[in-house]
Amino acid sequence: MILSPAEKDYLYQSLSQPQIVRPDARAVHQYRPLEATTSFLPGSNGSARIRLSDGSECIVSVKSKVVTSAKSASTSTTARPQLIDVDIDIVGIRDDSNYVANLRYQLLNLLQQNFPHEALRLTSRYAFKLFIDCIIISHSPYPLGLISFATYLALKTTKLPALISDVNDEEVAELPTFSDDWDNAQSVEELMREKQLGSSFQPPILITIGIIGDNLIFDPSIEEEQVLENGIIVSFYNGKVITPVMNTSFSSGGFKGFNKSLILKSVSLCNKYCPSITKALDTLVNQDGEGAEGSIF
Template sequence: MKLSNTELEFLRTSLTGTPVIRPDSRHAGQLRPIESEIDILPMTYGSARVRAPDGSDCIVGVKAKVVNRHDDLIDVSVDIAGLKDNDALPNSLALVLKQVLDSCPEITNNALIINDKYGFNLSVDCVVLSYSSHPLVILSAAIFQALKSTHLPKQLDSLEMDENMDLTKTKTADEAEIPQFDDDWSQSVPLCPEGWTPPLLFIVSAINNTVVIDPTINEQLVAEASMFFTWKNSKVSAPIETLNTGSTPYLGAFAPELLLEAYSLVENCAPALEQSLLSSE
């Protein structure tokens, strides 16, 4: 619903005053509640569905495939209902999410590598059924849950099959054999190493001299700029980028001192979200 200039001005005044009053009575550093389910799709290695009370709803499915090993082992696609395939939003979201996942050596250099020659190609496919505020936050939560629930088949030890082979000779990459897997799914191994959690993304909006986390669509309309922060390995890390949230009448920049404040907002609420997502399993 489009807001009038008066309504926008009212919203902006209430958000920039002390104390900050948000339309849904949250604190500046409080996230909206989300609901999630995991392992919902029978045809995937891991899947999750995340819902937010504003009607945002997304489903993520993870599939893996054995391929010749190369550097680019993760594919991310985003499909948003109602938007065309060549629309900028799903494509830019997919790029950002791929960038975030590619910079996780915990999975790209570890769980996805089978041997010198073969690796798993991981496809993370996101379907956004509906959204009102920027879908990046629930997408990242859904990918978090889906990756956490992803299991890969257990690789069988190949040594017993070729006892006659000369073990002293080291194998070159070309000779690496085709991997064999255990067909018992209860023996499958989780993709994420023990104690490691996938990255989460947070959006923070700057409105005059205040910053608010997880802005609603109307809050983004009166904000000067919005940025997203990545939370990885228990700290804020790259990529941190400005986010195009459409043309707003107050368009401006993110002041450096607000950036520090935004940092601390993310640092305050990220561990709690991580914990609650983990405990829901």
């Protein structure tokens, strides 16, 4: 919905005052009501669907493929292959547009840099590669947060077949062999525990924050985006804010300057409230891994 000049001015004043009044009465850190479904695509290793109260909807599918893990010829160390790939499709927008390419780059870069890749390693020569397909059926505001949360749920519910062949295959030309029983499939978290890489798995997420005056608001709506002066995208992983923390513009008005102290404030807010966000997402996964659906915000 496009606001009139009078409506924009009223909303700007409401959001820029010391006591923020958002049009939907949300708190500064509060997300729009959200419903999610997990593990509903039978042909995928993991899947999730998220729907927001404004009609925005995103489906994410995770599929795995066995790939070779290249070994460096010049050294004895093993070169880590890129074991994550991301594809984003937005209904009504060209796949080769800068808008889609930018969303893909931000999500792919975050996952490639912050993922327990060793958990995907099968043998001395082979590893799983995860292909993450994101389809945005509809969206109003900037959809990066929506994609990020759906990807989080899909990765948390991803199951990979259990390896039954030898893990030491450097001397033999043997392809990995897997169990036919899907009940033996393991989640990424179970693989991490098995390989002593940690006891829990929390994929990284991206938080979109709007800037208006000296105020910050989480998850700006389409109406709020029309009066925002700037925006920040914050990466959160393993209980803390990580790099990159990026500047972005949610509206067609372009960038405006802002006080650098707002970056520190955004980091502080994310460190305070993001653990509750990941806890809510984890609660949904733990309720029922087979077709669970419910409101988590």
